[in-house]
Amino acid sequence: MRQPIQLADPIPQFGSLVQLRAKLHGDGCQRCTLGFQPEINGCCVSRGDISGNTRRMIIGEAPGKEEDAKRSPFTGPAGRLMDDIFRCVGLEPERDFYLGNVVKCRPYLPKGSGKENFTPKVEQQKLCRPFIDQEIRILQPKLIVLLGKIAVENVLPELKGQTMGSLRGRVIKKEDITYFIMIHPAAILHASRDPDLELQYKQQTWDDIRALKILMEKE
């Protein structure tokens, strides 16, 4: 019988990323309301370098519809765009990074509400935070790429309140980890309604991915 992790439970201390994913995918988690949504399949923890050998991570916001269906982060439209962006400079997210999200369950919006997902609430982000902490503890990344504002504000809360315009492209070194901030690919997709904004995001992302490649070459 499945035993989802409850808010009152101590968070299990996992020995590996494989164990962490197996527990969350197998038993699930009900620490926050997202884990109680009947419409979703459950936690969707990681994809890519689960061995942790690369010591690099990409952290996004939350799984969407396709990610929830496949139980695999960044496998929907934003993930496919991310793959294309990284491939432009010879990087392969699946091979070169461990891929995960601030929030492990899809923040689902009921049909008819106009949108498919909502931005995870601060409380939901907070309750999921111990899992990212463990992912970082186990993986011991030397590089973390943060995609979008939610990832930045969750992982580097001291940067809260700054605009993505001022954050993107920044390299931050903290406690032996280098952080690199990029515009979330979903923001580029959403900007397609505004051609000027879309062009701006694409140009900035092109600059940023080349800067990331250079940063990785110096590793």
Ligand code: URA
């Ligand atoms: N898919 C993910 O897994 N994370 C995001 O942030 C967006 C899409």
